[in-house]
Ligand SMILES: O=c1nc[nH]c2c1ncn2[C@H]1C[C@H](O)[C@@H](COP(=O)(O)OP(=O)(O)OP(=O)(O)O)O1
């Protein structure tokens with residue numbers, strides 16, 4: 001049975017990755033923009049609250065089940081920043097290029113370059129679902145100061161996987177999905193939905 005699911009995101013990179021991960025499982029994933037859902041506010045200091053807010057917003061406006069992702073890169077030497085504020089680290093409007101430039105600048109004086117990607121997914125069956133399904137994933141790496149690779153999105157060209165000697169932007173889509181915070185969280189979510 002094909003189930004229509006709204007992806008409560010306007011991020012093209014996330015949309016591509018969720019489509020790759022979910023289409024083999026028989027979900028018909030539709031981006032919220034297909035239903036003219038405007039971007040939700042993300043006022044909270046936690047990933048889970050923002051993801052729940054985004055999922056409810058899309059479910060409310062479409063009348064369909066919705067999946068939201070709130071994610072970011074957490075840098076240990078920066079006390080976990082940019083973290084939940086990753087998308088707007090360098091201010092408005094959102095810009096991957098300016099965010100990456102700021103991150104490299106802020107990390108210059110620090111020897112510890114360790115970081116991790118974190119992703120929370122929230123699935124709601126409808127806007128007032130009292131039992132949202134929540135999953136998360138974490139992916140460890142290091143921030144490098146020169147970009148490498150063309151794949152992925154966001155911070156990927158600067159996120160090195162030391163055990164592979166490659167940045168995330170140097171992985172193909174399948175390998176990123178197999179390893180990523182988002183892939184881990186989605187597999188956990190699907191387990192919970194069974
Ligand atoms: O796999 C990833 N590879 C690279 N960068 C990533 C990844 N996963 C999250 N990130 C970064 C992008 C953005 O700076 C922030 C997410 O912010 P976040 O608010 O969750 O998403 P968003 O505003 O881009 O789209 P939306 O809220 O519509 O889903 O973390």
Ligand SMILES: [Mg+2]
Pocket residue numbers: 042087
């Ligand atoms: Mg956002």
